[in-house]
Amino acid sequence: MTAAPVWSVDPRTGKHREQVAVEATADEVDATVREAHAARGALADRTVRAAFLRSAAAGLETVSALLIEVADAESALGPVRLTGELARTAYQLRAFADLVDEGAFLDVVIDHPDPAATPPVPDLRRWKIPLGVVAVYAASNFPFAFSVAGGDTASALAAGCPVVVKAHPDHPALSELVAKVLRRAAAGHGLPAGVVGLVHGFTAGVDLIRHPLVAAAGFTGSVRGGRALFDAAAARPVPIPFHGELGSLNPVVVTEGAAAGRAQEIGAGLAASMTLGVGQFCVKPGLVLVPSGAHGDGLVKALMDAVSDTEPGVLLDHRMRDAFLAGVGERAALPEVESPVTPGAAGAHTVGAGFLTVPAARLNQAGAHELLLEECFGPVTVVARYADEDELTAVLDRLPGSLTATVQLSPAEAAGEGDAASLLARLTPLAGRVLVDGWPTGVAVAPAQHHGGPYPATTSTSTSVGGTAVERWLRPVVYQNTPEPLLPPELRDDNPLNLPRRYDGVLER
Template sequence: MDLTETSPAERAAVLNAIGDELAAAAGELIPEAMAETGLAEARLAGELKRTVVQLRMFADVCAEGDFLDVRIDEADPDFVLGPRPDLRRFNLPVGPVLVFAASNFPFAFSVAGGDTASALAAGCPVVLKAHPGHPRLSALTAEKVRSALVRAGRPADTFEVVYDQDAAVELLRDDRIAAAAFTGSFKAGRLLAGIAAARERPIPFYGELGSVNPVVVTPGALAERADAIASGFVASVSGSAGQLCTKPGFLFLPQDHGLARELGAAAKAVPGHPLLHEGIAAAYAGRRAAVLAAPGVSVLAEGSVEAGQDGWSRAAPTLVEVGLDDLRAQRDALLDEAFGPLSIVVRYDPDRPEALLDALAELFPGALTATVHRGVGEHHDWLRRLVAVLRERVGRLLFDGWPTGVAVTPAMQHGGPYPATTAPATTSVGTAAIRRFLRPVTFQNCPPELLPAALRDDNPWRVPQRRAVAGASLNWGNHSA
C-alpha cells in the first residue's frame, strides 16, 4: 500500500494507535513472550513499555514534520551563478521495507520494534520476517499491529508477516522491496547483505551484525571505585544471560588490578539463566569452549552451559583473563563475539599506554559501543588520545557507565563501523533511524497544482519549510565572520 501521500499527522495517528494496542494487550503479550523466550516478566514488561514509547516517539517525529527536510529555493533571475530555477526538495519514503526480527528483544527489535516503527514513520509499508524463536508471540503482536492500522484508517496489508526463511530470502530478491533491516548474527547478516547487493537493482541493507564493546578502566578509576567497577561489569555481562548486542565483551584493566577474586566471586554468585533457544545455546557453548582452550587464558569464573529438564539450556557467567600480548597472539580464538554471559578481562601496562592504544586500534575496527572509566579530574594526554582512537571505531562512546541499556531518545546512536553494522552512518535506535527509509527528490519548475503537499506554498501539512529567497545569494559569505 502506497503511503507516500499520507500526511505526517496521519502517520502519527497510525503509530500512536499501534502503541495503544500493544499497551492494552500487555496481559496477553507478556505471558506469551515468557513462555517462548525464557525471559523474566519484569524484563519483558520493561521491554514492551520501551516498544510503546518508541512508537510514540516516532509519532512525534511524524507530527513535527522535520524528517521531510523540505527545502525551497525560489526562482532567482539574479542568482550569482546565473538565473536559478524554482527548486523544491523533500524526502519521500523509499518503498516497501523488509525487516528481519531479532531473537533477543522479542518486542523492541521484533514485530513492532524500532525498524518497523521507523519504516512506518517514513511512510513505508513493512514486510516482517518473524524470528523462529518466538513465532506465537510474533503472530499475536502482528495481529495487534494490523488491528491498529485498520482502526487508524489504514489498510491492514500495510504490514505483513512471513515466517519461512526461504520465503524471506526470495522477498529480499523481489524488485518490489526497496530496503531491508536486520538484527542478528554476523554470518546470517553477511549472507543477506550479499543477496541485497547482488540484486539487479541493489538495495540498502541495514544490518546489525554483533559487537564486542570494549571497556577501558584507567588507573585513576580503579583506585577510586574498584569494587563498583567489578560489580557493575559482572551485572552488565550477565544481564539477560549476556544475550545483548551491547554486552561488554572485553574489560581492559591495569595489570596489577587486584580484582581477580572479586570478579570471580561476583560472577559465581549469578545463577544460570535460560538462553533464548537451542541455536543460541549451541553457538555460545562453542565460543565458550574455544575461549577456554586458548593459550594464555586463565579462568576467573568457569561458569557453565547446561540443558535443563524443562527444555531450556541455562548459562552461568564465564569470565577469563588474558594479557594484552596474548590477546594479540590469540586474536583468532578470542576476538569474535560470544553471544552469552562470557567476557574477557585484559591486563595492560599503564606505564606503556601506547601499547594499549595500538592494540585497540588494531583489534577493534568496529563496535556498537566503547566505554572509558576514568578517575575524577583525569585529563592526561593519553586519555585524550584513547578517546580519539575509540570514537573512530564505535557509534556510542560511554564514560563511567556500562553499555547495556540503550536509551530510546532522539540523540541515541545504535550502530557503528563494520563489522558491527553494514551501514555505519545510520542508527536503528533514536529518531535518526527514520532516515534509513527516506530518499530525497527535487521538483524543478513544477506547476503548483502538481506539487506534493509538503512543497506547496500554502503548506497544507504545516511542515517546516527552509527557504532560500531570491536575491539572498548576493550576500553569501557575509555572515561567516
C-alpha cells in the same frame, strides 16, 4: 511438498508448545509483498499515519498481559524484563507518531531562482519521500523492541513505508499476536491489513530480500546471517539499502587511575552489565582492557566475586546454548587464557556466567587469539591485562567496529587531567556510541541516540534507535522549475501544512 510447520518452543525445556503456522512458500511471500506494495498509497496521509502508530501502541498495552505471558514462554526472559521492553516498544511507537506530526523528517528545503549566482540557481524544492516496501528481519533477543512492532517497523511506518516482517523462529506465537494487534490498529484508521505483513521460515527470508518490490531491509542478528542477506541485497538486479546490525565486541578500557580508585565499583558494574539478560544484549561488554599489577588484580577479584554470585540462566534457544558452550570452550583452550570463573553449562538447559583473562600482548599477535576479538553471545567477557599505554594502544588499533566503546576514568581524569581526551579520541572511530564511566547495556530511546557503528557492528552509518532511524527509509527528491499548482503541498510557498523548512537559506520552524 508439504510446508514445514512452525513451532513455538519453550527454551526452559526444549519442548514444543504449539504449532503456530507453516513456513511461507515463494508464492505466499510474493503475495504478502504485493499486498504491502499496494498499501503504499494508504500511508500517504501523515495524520492517519500518526494516529495508526498511537493506536498500535495502545493496542499492545491493552493486551499486554497476554503478550508478556507468551513472550516469556518463548524467550525465558522473565516478566519484569519483558514488561519494561513492551513499555519501551509502545513509547517508541508514540515517539514516531510525534515525529510524523512534526514533519521535520521530510527535510523540506526551498531555494528560489537566483540568476545572478554562478552558475545560476533555478527554482529548487527538495523533500524526502518513502522508499516503498521495507523487509524487517526480527531479532531473537528483543521480542518486542526489535521484532514485529520494534524500531525498524515503527520507523518504516513513520516514513510511510509498508513492512513485511520475517518472524524470528524463537518467538513465532508472539509474532503472530503482535502482527494482529498492528493490523487491528490499521483497520481502525481505514488502512489495509497489508501495511504490516508477516512471513515465517528461513527460505521465506531469502525470498523476501530478493523480491523486486522490496525497496529496503532492516536486520538485527548474527554476522553470518546478516552478511548473507546484505550480499543478497547488493547482488539483486536492482540493489537495495540493507541496514543490518550484526556483531559487536563493545570494548571497555579501564585506566590505571580508575582501577586504583574504583576497583570494587567497576568490577560489580561490569558483572551486572555482562550478565544482563543472560549476556544476550547486543551491547554487552565483550572485551575489557584492565591494567596489570595490583590495582588491576583488585578489579579482577571484584569481578570474580560478583560473577560468582550470578544465578545460571536460560539462553533464548538451544542453538545459542550450543554455540555459547562451543565458543567459550574454544576460547578457554587458547594458550595463556585463564578462567577465574568458568562460563559453561549449569544444567540441562541453563548456562553459568563467567569470564576469561589473557595478557593483552597475546591479542597483538596474529593467530588463534584473534578469536578473542569476536563477539561470543552469552554471559561471558574477556579481560585483557595491558602492561603499558603502548600495549593498550596496539590492542585498540586491532579492534573491529562496535556499537559502543567505553572508558572508565579516575575523577582527576574525568576533570580533564592526563591523557583521557586522547583516549576518548582513539575510541571514537571504533564505535557509534562512546561512554564515560558507565556501561553500554541499556539503549535509551531519545532524539540524540545513535545505535550503530562501523562494520561489523552495522552495515550502514544509520541508527536503528531514536527518531533519526526514519531516515533509513526515505530518499530525497528535488522539483525544479515546477509550477506551484503542480507541487505537493509540502513544497508550496504558503506552507499550508505548517512544516519546519529551510526557505531561501533561512530555517523556519
